[in-house]
Amino acid sequence: MATLHAQDRPDENPPVPRWRYIAAGIVALLLVGGGVTFLLRPESTDCAEGVKKVEAAGGTRCVGLTDGSYPFTKDLRDVSRSIEKENQRVTREAAEPDGTPYVSIVYLLGMAPGRGDSNTTESVRHELEGAYTAQYEVNHHRGHGHTPRIRLLLGDVGNEEAQRDYTLSQIKARRGTDRIVAAAGLGTSLTGTNAVISKLSKLDIAAFGSVITADELEKTGGLVRVAAPNADEAAAAVQFLKSKEHAKDKVLIVQDANEQDLYTKTLGSRFGAELPKGRLAAPEPMQYDSSKSQLATYFSNQMANLCLKSPGIVYFAGRGRDLPDFLAPLANRQCKSEQITVLSGDDVSQAAQAAGFNDVKQALRNGNIKLLFTGLAHPGAWTEAPQYFDKNAIVPFRPGGTFSTTFKDDSLDDGQAIMGYDAVLTAVTTIRKAVPLENSHQEIKRDAVLQMLTTLNDTNAVPGASGWISLRNNGSPKDKAIPIIEIASNGATRTVDVTSSNTGNGHPYTPE
Known part of the structure; x- marks a missing residue:
């Protein structure tokens, strides 16, 4: 076997070809560039579809519009899940041959009240539970008509102008695709509430206040209230x-x-x-x-x-x-x-x-x-003065009713669930009056709902769980029962x- 001469042996430290240096440099530049891009990329503000973090007053908060798939707080998970499930059922049935048409109502609140707010997390949850109870009742029982079915969207308006504006922009953008014809709830009687109602009116969306009572709001067009004013x-x-x-x-x-x-x-x-x-x-x-x-x-x-x-x-x-x-x-x-x-x-x-x-x-x-x-409402009023309440109106809150079986551990004593129920019920009553014929697939125009607001009186009074709702032209109920x-x-x-x-x-x- 021949031995190798020194010059024939492989070089223990062979020179690196120039092309490898060039390739490594390019890779390094790409990695550094990618890292810089990653570092400079702003953090996502999306919380969910239609919901994003909006900064205001030095803090951020997830606000926007959801079908219930995004609970704004942990406290709202169960009621949000119930609303999402009912919304899915309504959408699925509408897609079937000769399916029942639907429209959407947006329930607007500050979903995550903080220190100093007049609402509490518990009262917000109760109000949404009442809103869901109304949605379920009008979709499953014929006592308040049959069509259109109702999807309930949840809108968090936050507590600052920028947050309100984002949620309202979502409503504006989704008016057509989600068939939004009304808004309900609307929070408490603060100056921001007036601004929200005014912007809804410009979008031809009727507003149905649940617990707002300020007298100044009677000057706001497109608003009716189920609560007695101040x-x-x-x-x-x-x-x-x-x-x-x-x-x-x-x-x-x-x-x-x-x-x-x-x-x-x-x-x-x-x-x-x-x-x-x-x-x-x-x-x-x-x-x-x-x-x-x-x-x-x-x-x-x-x-x-x-x-x-x-x-x-x-x-x-x-x-x-x-x-x-x-x-x-x-x-x-x-x-x-x-x-x-x-x-x-x-x-x-x-x-x-x-x-x-x-x-x-x-x-x-x-x-x-x-x-x-x-x-505004209290279950004790039904037994203290039963003559002022329609017996069928309070069935959903009696033992075996929708509220008592779905939210059996929650109380009615603060009245919020009852008022949330009445706000949605009144909105649905108005919407269904805008339908020319039962089971009609004709599109409901938003201004037709606004047109019907002044019909809800006397023989057309709404039998609310908080008492009869007979609306004046200024949108306030006449001689509403007050416990x-x-x-x-x-x-x-x-x-x-x-x-x-x-x-x-x-x-x-x-x-x-």
């Missing part, structure tokens, strides 16, 4: 104060002066206008501003003045979230030997779910205080009376 709540409160128990009590008004809150802005002024001047304990209200700090300190400093005026009734024209700051000092007042009844508006229904409710209960236990409010609700020291609620703004006899509206 003026009616105030008048009902005055009607109640004519009762023997309170007929001689002097009344002190405690008024929130927050300019951004349409609800509190008019509640006190309307009550003051309705109450005979001789019953006022002071010529001017005790005025505070919920947009500023130190509320409890303010009220503590005012207790001596309150005792000086010796009121038997305090009319609290403020939000339920501010009640703890008022009631805690009131329970420690110098004149505690004299019982005081605090009477307020419907927003007190939120107090039981808000931070500080333990302070409210403690004040009621120890402060010789009675707490009442004019509610007077007491919150006990253990937190339980009960209806003590059912009245209305009817200045004649206080009786709520019922069809002749």
